[in-house]
Amino acid sequence: MTIDYNKISVRVRLGALRRNFELLRRLAPAPMAVIKSDAYGHGLLPVARTLEAVGADSFAAGTVGECALLRDGGIPGRIVALLGATDATDAECCIARSIVPAVYSADQLEMLASRAAPGQQVDIALKFDTGMARLGFTEADLPALLDRLHARPMLRPVLAMSHLAVSDDPARSDFTREQGEIFSRILSGVRGVWPAVQGSLANSAGLLAHPELHFDVQRPGIALYGSNPLRGTALAHLGDGLEPAMDVATPILQVHPLPTGRSISYGRTFTAPRDMAVAIVAAGYADAYSRGLSGKGAMTVHGRRAPILGRVCMQMTAVDVSHIPGVAAGDAAYLMGGPGEALTPDDLADLWGTISYEVLCLLGMNPRTHEA
Numbered sequence: 361m362t363i364d365y366n367k368i369s370v371r372v373r374l375g376a377l378r379r380n381f382e383l384l385r386r387l388a389p390a391p392m393a394v395i396k397s398d399a400y401g402h403g404l405l406p407v408a409r410t411l412e413a414v415g416a417d418s419f420a421a422g423t424v425g426e427c428a429l430l431r432d433g434g435i436p437g438r439i440v441a442l443l444g445a446t447d448a449t450d451a452e453c454c455i456a457r458s459i460v461p462a463v464y465s466a467d468q469l470e471m472l473a474s475r476a477a478p479g480q481q482v483d484i485a486l487k488f489d490t491g492m493a494r495l496g497f498t499e500a501d502l503p504a505l506l507d508r509l510h511a512r513p514m515l516r517p518v519l520a521m522s523h524l525a526v527s528d529d530p531a532r533s534d535f536t537r538e539q540g541e542i543f544s545r546i547l548s549g550v551r552g553v554w555p556a557v558q559g560s561l562a563n564s565a566g567l568l569a570h571p572e573l574h575f576d577v578q579r580p581g582i583a584l585y586g587s588n589p590l591r592g593t594a595l596a597h598l599g600d601g602l603e604p605a606m607d608v609a610t611p612i613l614q615v616h617p618l619p620t621g622r623s624i625s626y627g628r629t630f631t632a633p634r635d636m637a638v639a640i641v642a643a644g645y646a647d648a649y650s651r652g653l654s655g656k657g658a659m660t661v662h663g664r665r666a667p668i669l670g671r672v673c674m675q676m677t678a679v680d681v682s683h684i685p686g687v688a689a690g691d692a693a694y695l696m697g698g699p700g701e702a703l704t705p706d707d708l709a710d711l712w713g714t715i716s717y718e719v720l721c722l723l724g725m726n727p728r729t730h731e732a
Contacts, residue, residue, distance in 0.1 A: 366675065367611045367642040368726040372402045374410045375732060376605035378652075381411050383601050388567045390511045391558065394581035395430075396422035396442060400717065401724015402585060402605060405433045411438075413585075420579060424450040424459060428513075431457040440485055440519065450473050454480055460518060464495045469508055469515060471539070476514040484552065485519035486557075490542040491535060492525045499542055502549050510553070517628050519577065520550050521560045522570040525574075528565035528589045536566070540573045546574070552627055565589040568598040587716040593595070604704050607697030608723050612644045612661070613676070622680050625670030629655055636682045639666065641693040644675040648722035650672050650712050651697060652706055653677075657711045662686065663700020689720045695722060 384391055393416045399407035406431055408419055418438035421427045422684065427441045427445050428681045444462040445451040451471045454461045463469060464487035476482050486505070489496030494697070497505050509515055522543045526532040547559040547594030559575035564583035565704070566573050568590060582589055585606070618624055618636040643661060644653040654671040659679050666679035705716035712719060 362728075363647060363726050366647045366726065367608075368608060368723075370401075370405065370410045370716070370726045371609070371697075372726060372728055372730045373554060373603075373605050373607070373609040374406065374585065374730055376603040377402070377407060377410055377584060378414050380584050380586055380602055381414060381580075382606070384564075384567060384578075384583060385415070387581075388562070388571075388574050388578040388712065391416070391567070391578045391580050392418040392438070392440065393584060394420045394442075394563075394579050396420065396426065396581070397721050398426075398724060400585050401720040401722070402726075403544050403728055403730060404429060405435075406730045407433050408433070418577070424453050424461065427459040428453055428457055431459060439516075444487070445472060447471075447591070448475070455480070457481070460485050461688060462495075462521060464489075466505075466508060468579065471510040473515055481516045482516055483515060483516050483518045485521050486517050488520065488522045488540040488543065488546050490522040490546070492523045492560075494523070496548040498573060499546055502546060506553055507551070515673075517550060517554050517557050519558050519560055520547050521579075522546075523565045523671070524561060524563055526568075527563060528568060528593070530569065530590075530593050532596050533570075536570060536573070540570070543573075543575075545579050545714050546665070563589075569595050582717055585705075585720060587720075591706055598665075604659055604697060606697040606720060606724065607702075609692045609698060610647075610690045610728065611642060612639045612687065612689055612693050614689050615681065616640075625673060627671055630670040636680060637671075637687070638669060638678045639681045639687055639691075639693065641674065641677045641679055643693070643695055644673045646674045648725050650714075650722075652713055653711055657708075658703065659695055659702060660701055661691065661693050661699050665701045665703075 420440040424441045440460045462485045473642045485498040560577040562578045564580045568671045586602045586604035618632045618638045623631045643649045651672045657668040658665045669678045709716045709719045
């Protein structure tokens with residue numbers, strides 16, 4: 361869904377995405393680009409086409425619907441649906457478009473098997489739970505799973521997958537190693553029947569920090585978009601060189617004085633301690649810019665940080681431009697990115713009280729343009 365009623369402009373720099381992919385591919389030779397949730401707000405098809413042009417030959421999206429958009433948009437190669445086939449329509453779509461669904465339940469196996477044409481083989485990815493406790497077969501389920509698959513020869517496992525829970529936290533690397541050991545045993549069991557099955561465990565943090573867990577296929581997600589999953593840890597340097605690919609700007613509607621003692625915005629939560637100049641910016645929580653930034657966030661105006669004053673409103677926010685000369689209506693205020701003292705996705709996430717994933721997915725719903 362795109363928010364189409366506002367003045368916000370999201371610019372996605374495809375060159376940054378290319379460079380991030382190339383950097384990650386130097387560290388792990390078989391990255392499967394994770395472009396779920398509209399490529400983390402960057403645009404599903406533009407991102408896929410950009411990465412495909414520099415050698416990406418496999419992609420992972422969230423839903424079967426996203427995967428169908430990729431296939432119908434001309435993306436070749438392997439496309440994996442991470443949420444799997446959740447109903448009959450999904451199953452039929454996977455079979456018709458050669459989409460590889462993640463399978464994590466016996467019901468899904470039956471649903472896919474019953475819809476395969478006589479003599480047809482359907483490629484699937486087996487999803488295992490090694491510690492995330494979210495989706496997947498467990499190690500204890502493996503014997504029964506192999507028996508079910510043996511009875512359904514139309515289903516061909518091509519990938520075995522699991523997901524790391526704390527690979528971005530070096531202090532809990534013991535748990536990450538434990539997950540790796542469990543996955544190794546599972547993969548060995550699967551390969552006892554299907555020797556060609558590829559293993560995939562490493563997410564962005566796993567790719568950067570745990571080369572021993574790379575297996576056959578790596579799944580970079582947030583790192584593709586320039587956010588360092590190891591930021592704030594002793595291993596942060598491993599993400600050096602990643603470039604944020606998204607800038608978000610909106611116009612200033614008005615600039616006016618705020619005299620000493622005068623309050624601003626709803627609730628009168630800010631009163632000017634001195635004579636100030638404020639800019640009223642065309643962005644608010646209806647534009648996926650969090651009200652939680654009230655009184656603690658900032659934007660960038662003329663390359664300098666402008667703190668938010670008072671509450672973020674539905675489509676307007678006030679910022680302090682007292683220290684920035686020459687600001688006028690029509691000038692750009694950058695919610696994220698831009699020149700000078702730019703707020704990175706991680707910077708904005710810290711102010712927002714969340715993670716860069718959410719910031720990108722939400723702000724990316726605003727009108728977007730893509731540049732090479």
